[in-house]
Every structure is written in structure tokens, then in C-alpha cells.
Amino acid sequence: MSLYTGIIEKYRDRLPVSADTPVISLNEGNTPLIELRNLPRLIKKNVRIYAKFEGLNPTGSFKDRGMTMAVTKAVEAGAKAIICASTGNTSAAAAAYAARAGIACFVLIPEGKIALGKLSQAMMHGSVVIQIRGNFDDGMRLVQEVARTTPVNIVNSINPYRLQGQKTIAFEIIEALGDAPDYHVLPVGNAGNICAHWMGYSESVCENTRACALCAGKCTYHKAKTATRRPIMVGYQAAGAAPILRGRPVENPETVATAIRIGNPVSWQQAIAAQQESGGWFGECTDEEILHVQKLLAQTEGIFCEPASAISLAGLLKDLELGKIGEGSTIVCTLTGHGLKDPDIAVSQSTRPMTVDAELDPIERVIREHLPKG
Numbered sequence: 001m002s003l004y005t006g007i008i009e010k011y012r013d014r015l016p017v018s019a020d021t022p023v024i025s026l027n028e029g030n031t032p033l034i035e036l037r038n039l040p041r042l043i044k045k046n047v048r049i050y051a052k053f054e055g056l057n058p059t060g061s062f063k064d065r066g067m068t069m070a071v072t073k074a075v076e077a078g079a080k081a082i083i084c085a086s087t088g089n090t091s092a093a094a095a096a097y098a099a100r101a102g103i104a105c106f107v108l109i110p111e112g113k114i115a116l117g118k119l120s121q122a123m124m125h126g127s128v129v130i131q132i133r134g135n136f137d138d139g140m141r142l143v144q145e146v147a148r149t150t151p152v153n154i155v156n157s158i159n160p161y162r163l164q165g166q167k168t169i170a171f172e173i174i175e176a177l178g179d180a181p182d183y184h185v186l187p188v189g190n191a192g193n194i195c196a197h198w199m200g201y202s203e204s205v206c207e208n209t210r211a212c213a214l215c216a217g218k219c220t221y222h223k224a225k226t227a228t229r230r231p232i233m234v235g236y237q238a239a240g241a242a243p244i245l246r247g248r249p250v251e252n253p254e255t256v257a258t259a260i261r262i263g264n265p266v267s268w269q270q271a272i273a274a275q276q277e278s279g280g281w282f283g284e285c286t287d288e289e290i291l292h293v294q295k296l297l298a299q300t301e302g303i304f305c306e307p308a309s310a311i312s313l314a315g316l317l318k319d320l321e322l323g324k325i326g327e328g329s330t331i332v333c334t335l336t337g338h339g340l341k342d343p344d345i346a347v348s349q350s351t352r353p354m355t356v357d358a359e360l361d362p363i364e365r366v367i368r369e370h371l372p373k374g
């Protein structure tokens with residue numbers, strides 16, 4: 001029997017763990033890479049688009065990859081409590097992994113600004129939920145301050161183990177495709193994930209030559225590696241929360257994509273380095289564009305992701321239209337979190353259910369009205 005038991009066991013040789021490390025896992029990772037079949041046809045572009053659906057992780061977002069590492073290392077170091085600031089998903093993951101480890105968890109969230117599903121997770125897993133009258137950036141600052149005076153281990157992405165875990169997404173993509181894609185598009189909030197992706201891709205190619213132009217795939221280093229190249233990285237921010245694009249912190253970030261409602265990302269400089277090294281760029285999308293594409297994806301491909309995740313596809317569709325990403329390209333798009341995380345948004349932008357009497361007639365009428373024509 002060979003059960004899949006999570007990213008640490010799978011990639012143990014590429015992660016900072018030893019044989020004695022007490023692994024705290026919920027079997028995260030191993031998420032599906034789904035080829036979008038209908039969208040490329042709809043937009044009349046000859047491209048291959050793959051969605052890496054991170055919403056299918058145990059707590060419904062990519063944060064589980066980072067959290068298994070961060071909590072494992074915290075427990076290894078003897079920590080009894082972890083803490084994070086969060087727009088929702090980090091707190092959900094922290095709460096679940098802390099429960100699994102049997103340690104305490106404190107989460108700081110912006111009052112009234114996190115999606116209901118995420119809040120319910122942090123509460124249900126028994127973390128201490130502290131709502132602050134402030135935004136994520138305030139929470140991030142406070143977490144760092146309080147960690148100096150109390151025995152709590154920070155599990156935000158300033159904790160380097162978080163990115164170590166999250167880099168495994170690139171390993172899985174390369175395994176599935178046989179090599180790196182031409183482009184990788186993803187949302188950018190606190191900016192850790194784009195750096196983690198880049199780290200994962202970078203560790204998968206020959207370190208002597210990166211693109212392997214010199215060794216032509218023959219050096220021993222290359223042979224141990226899994227990819228011949230790295231993708232061009234493209235990161236998207238919400239128009240009302242786009243500090244990297246503006247070139248300065250945004251004091252009062254606002255967006256319907258609450259997961260990325262962040263005005264002063266912690267990994268700002270490293271994210272720019274990843275973008276520049278890869279030859280990529282940053283783009284932005286309005287709330288309308290985000291919600292439109294969230295629904296388009298749900299209704300044309302059957303994939304329900306949260307608004308912050310849909311921005312990667314919304315940005316991609318714009319860049320395809322502009323010709324910034326050419327025909328024939330292979331693109332991977334990280335769908336970072338599940339749509340069920342934010343049921344309010346989904347309900348508010350969908351057709352209301354109708355109510356009829358419990359009789360055959362009205363039901364038959366509705367079916368006839370809605371059947372495809374022809």
C-alpha cells in the first residue's frame with residue numbers, strides 16, 4: 001500500500017527536514033492540474049491553459065502547503081503556540097494544523113473583512129480569533145511586535161518554512177507537464193506565493209546554467225533535475241490593492257477579493273526579483289473583471305474558485321487579448337482557493353433560486369423554459 005501522505009513525505013529530500021522531524025500533515029498537496037478546454041475555444045486563442053486547483057487542499061487553499069512546513073518546524077522547535085495575521089486563508093490553515101499538532105493558535109483578522117467560510121474554519125478548529133479594527137497590514141505589524149514579548153511562533157510567510165512548503169507546487173506542475181510551462185500566472189497579495197513558485201521552479205532546473213543552454217542537458221546536475229527551463233512569472237493585483245504596480249504602499253486597500261486586500265506586502269522586494277529574473281510582469285484587474293471571470297470559470301469549466309484566485313485568470317485573459325502572451329503558449333494558472341470559502345460573494349452575483357409549489361406542472365414549465373434550444 002502506498003498512501004499519499006502530503007508534501008513533506010513526498011519531497012522530503014528537497015525540504016529542510018530530518019528523519020527525526022515530527023511531521024504535522026493533513027495530506028496536503030497533490031492537487032489536480034486541470035486543462036481548461038472550453039475557455040480557449042470561447043476566446044478563440046490557440047493556447048493551453050492549465051488550472052492548478054489549490055482549492056482542493058485540506059483547508060481549501062494553497063496555504064496548507066506552507067502551513068504543514070511551518071507547523072512541523074514550530075513543533076520540532078518545541079513551540080506551544082503559533083500566531084498569524086490573515087485575510088482568512090492563512091488563519092484557516094494555521095488553525096487546522098495547530099489542532100492537528102495539539103498546540104494553541106492565535107489569529108489576527110481585519111474585522112468584517114474576511115470571507116465567512118474562512119472565519120468559520122478558524123473558529124471551528126478552536127483557534128483564538130482576534131478581530132482587529134484595522135486591516136491586514138496593521139495585523140502583520142502587530143503580530144511581529146507581539147512575537148517579541150510573548151512565546152508565539154509566527155506562521156505568516158515571513159517564516160521561511162512557509163515558502164519552503166509552498167514551493168512544492170512547482171514540483172508537482174513540472175511532474176504533471178514533464179517540464180515548466182511557458183508562463184505561470186497567479187494572484188499577488190502579501191507576495192509570498194509568487195516567490196515560493198519561483199523558488200520551486202528555480203530548484204528544478206540545472207543550477208549551472210538555469211536555462212541549460214550551456215550543458216544542453218548533459219551535466220550531472222541537470223540529470224538530477226526535473227525541468228529544462230523556468231516559466232515567465234506574471235502576478236496580478238486587485239486595482240484597489242496594487243502597491244507593487246503603484247510603486248508605493250496603499251494605505252487603505254479595497255477589493256472584493258478580500259484575500260488579497262493588502263497594501264504593503266511583506267515579500268515585495270523578493271516578488272519584484274522573481275518577476276524581473278523571469279522576464280515577467282505585474283498586472284491589475286478591477287473588481288468587476290475579477291467577479292466576471294470567477295463566474296465565467298465556474299460556468300464554462302465547472303471550477304469554483306474564490307475571487308482572489310480568479311484574478312489570475314482575469315489577468316491572463318486580458319494579457320492574451322493584448323497579445324502580451326502569444327498563441328501556442330502553455331500557461332499554468334494557480335487557482336489559490338476554493339469558491340466555497342466566500343459563499344456570500346457567490347450568492348450575491350448569481351441568479352436567485354426560484355420557489356414553486358411542490359407540484360409537477362410548475363417544475364415542468366421551468367424545465368421547458370430553460371432547456372437548451374435546438
Ligand code: F0G
Nearest residue numbers: 086087089090189190191192193336337
Ligand atoms: N489567493 C488567496 C486565496 C489568498 O488567500 C492569498 C493570500 C493570495 C492569493 C495571495 O498570496 O499573499 O502569497 O501573495 N492570503 C493571505 C492570508 C494573505 O492571510 O490568507 P500571497
